[in-house]
Amino acid sequence: MERLKTNALSKSYGGTHALKDISMDIIAGEVHALCGENGAGKSTLIKILSGVERPDTGKVHWRDAPLPLGKVDAIEAHGVVAVHQEPVIFPHLNAVDNLFVGREHAMACGIWLNQASMRKQTQNILATLGEALSVTEPVGEMSLAQRQMVSMARALIHQCRILILDEPTASLSARESASLFGRINVLKEQGVGILYVSHRLEEVFKLADRVTVLRDGASVGTWAIKDLNRDTLIKHMVGREVPVAPPTSSPNVKPTKQPVIEVSALCRKGAFNDISFHIQPGEILGMSGLVGAGRSEIARALFGVDRFDSGNILYGGRTWTSLTIQDAIAHGIAMVPEDRQLQGLVLPLSVETNLLLPSLANHECFRGLDQGTMRSTAGDLVTQLGIKTESPSKPAESLSGGNQQKIVIGKWLHTHPTLLILDEPTRGVDVGAKSEVHRIIQALAAKGTAILLISSELPEILSLSDRIMVLCGGCNQGILSRQEATQEILLRRSLPTDSGRDI
Template sequence: MLLSMQGISKAFAGVAALKSAALEVEPAEVMALVGQNGAGKSTLIKILTGVYRRDEGSVAFDGKAVDFTMPAEAQAAGIATIYQEINLAPQRSVAENIYLSREPKRFGLIDQTAMRRGAEAVLKTFNLDIDVEWPVAHFDAATRQMVAIARAVTQNARLIIMDEPTSSLDEREVAVLFETIRTLKRSGVAVIFIGHRLDELYAICDRVTIMRDGQTVAKSPMTEMPKMALVRHMLGKELAAFQAMAPDEDVPDRPLRLAVENAGAGVRVRDVSLDVREGEISGLAGLLGSGRTETARLIFGADAMQRGTIRMEGRERTYHEPADAMADGIGLVSEDRKIDGIVPDMSIRENMTLALLPKLKKAGIVDRIRQDEIVTRYIRALGVKCASPDQPIKELSGGNQQKVLLARWLATDPRVLIIDEPTRGIDIGAKSEILKLLRSLADAGLSVLMISSELEELLAVADRVTVLSDGTSVATLPRKDLSEAALLSAMAHQAGPSGDLA
């Protein structure tokens, strides 16, 4: 056994991030480490590499107990990490990056010839023939990754951790990376491959370790872990938590309000099509990295759409920025309310009317009477529990903060509301309240595009669900066909080209 992590626990401010987690890696093995956001993958790796100190548990590397206190110690022991955002000096040469802080010296000076030859030799083992004296910034993402891997190899790394290594690569570049990983295996180097694209995991990894809620919930050879089982382990299930709130029967004659056709941008959103009809909740499902949030940002104009079309009530639209989408009646409640939603030190009143401010101003001054009317109306309508509208929003519970963000967009009188992970970080009682609120808004005529990683929520409230896999819509399930098994099957990408389940 090259690496053994057992019983690893870690808490931050009393909140458990890891609970007796485990990870084992054999020499010359590619181990997939998977899990949804918040599963504990990053924390576990940071404990291994000395960024965090563990509270409990043991770590052994190459048969010896270790307790790294800083990344440099892990690196010296033979553990290298290649992060998703590759940590290279872009204006320095390939050779300089490979030998950064370890440059060969001669007579006290850097030996440029030895450094160049060494860089060329290590890259040649990966069948990469480039001018190592050119700046790294000159090369594509795949080549930059090869440089980062070459740096790890020259440090005599026996274990290389790759964090989402294919996230910014095209198919050709992924093939190059995988061949490099196979070369590493042949030389005896082990790899921890943190990823979310199932096809890639099955193509390159020998075994898989699955994490959920800070715990290791499964480990298995890839050949013995069917895709559907892997997805089920990642998501878990609490499907009895919510009663069905959506109508049992499909209503086919609802007018189409928003249609997205073959939308794409970069490698995160490849080919997404979905419909949102008047008075319905259209769900958007998929595993981590499937392109759910990126699709929402394209629709809202926060990111530029490079291909495809958006139609709003039958008219083709182009949203260059969020203001364009807002003017057309689209609102977006973002996934991370703490970063992209609330302004913590501002009051409930200020947060609730933030998107409405241009319409509340007269001669550059906010109409306080009208503002108070709107805030009072929505506090009552949504049941926001607060001391007063002037209370700082950071003092509210997560569920009440989410209600304020809902009110912010409802006050703009939208025709389409996109809401990303509406119940993340709030308790079960508040979750049910938020879902009932969304259902009642849809029943009153609002069109809702609801993005959620919680299958039970989609099953409870959605009229239809579109499933994304690797930036592509692979299935659209109407209400009558919605089930846990159907969603899991689609998320495991067991669907045909038409979107029908295989």
């Protein structure tokens, strides 16, 4: 039987064990799912199997012969190929060069490239993937999904026997995902073994034959999919029961209080129209709606990133008809943007520095910054937020996505913003970290911060928000209290109808 077998793989970075003693196997013709929270070691395992990294100890056997570890091209030559989460794409090159760079077809003793053959093969592969892409246009000018397809095609030009897919549907639409699943089933029938990594458990149950769960760099076990259900799988991933019921919070809102912010008839042409709402201290206002309904645009207007055409914002004892980011910050508005890596963190700086950036002024003393109190405050925050890091002085980029998000939100705990805008705070965060992020959000609200929570996840909105505003096509579809809102109502209101469609 053809199989890829790992034998006691271990890898550590600095003092952190990224992988401990992993032994598993992938059999030809099966879809083997790899599950685990962010930071469980999935990426490291994939990097080792594809040759990007070399393990500290352990071996990988393919057809009972050891694989040459740490050499991408040699491993690919054995038919073990990975499609990484970030597409392996060279934006300035065309599709042909993207597929063949590193494994070019040469002729005439290697002094001349065989462009015709590479172009032909590229067109064939893209055709089997059902994509009509230009092979001369730079790939950087294609859509994200098309780029993902090029990256996929790059893997498929090999006669691959083991295909590793890392979060392949992360940037695909439902239709594109469906065509990918079709492709996976075809490959499976051809006897290709597939290692499938995904956070989306429904995909795992739909595709996989077996599941291996990683937790904290170690293998928890491998199960046949029929022996698992969603709850048991999550339990294995987290290592504890995750409460299915929403994290409850006592109502922090006293209805008599003066609202923190009052928005009236806010308009921005082409983005949102006639938006009015208010938020009270300690209240969480959820903002629900489909992607493109104008939620992020409203948030950006409130934070002064984008201007608005008409309407006003009553905030901090003033009526604003236009405001800048500096105004917003000066009056205690904080925003956690959607893209945490790009906009929410200074990745090369330490966890400690990132945590203290918004409150540096609190640590100023006569000789500059008081390192002692900074260190202790940061240490407190790390424990309080449950950030998993070797030490607070490690760079933020060394943390997993969920832990990075804890920093992005948790850094506001010490500054007491009056209004905090959270845009998709748990996107890409794994199950365990998600509930910790929820806990942090509730802690902030309990301290009296008004929170505007944008989320596409209905259960999240429903469990955290005191009131929920639904947007559709840039228009307010009504504000519901927590008691009257249900998933069905929210979804129904956020779907476009004829009256609410055009703006």
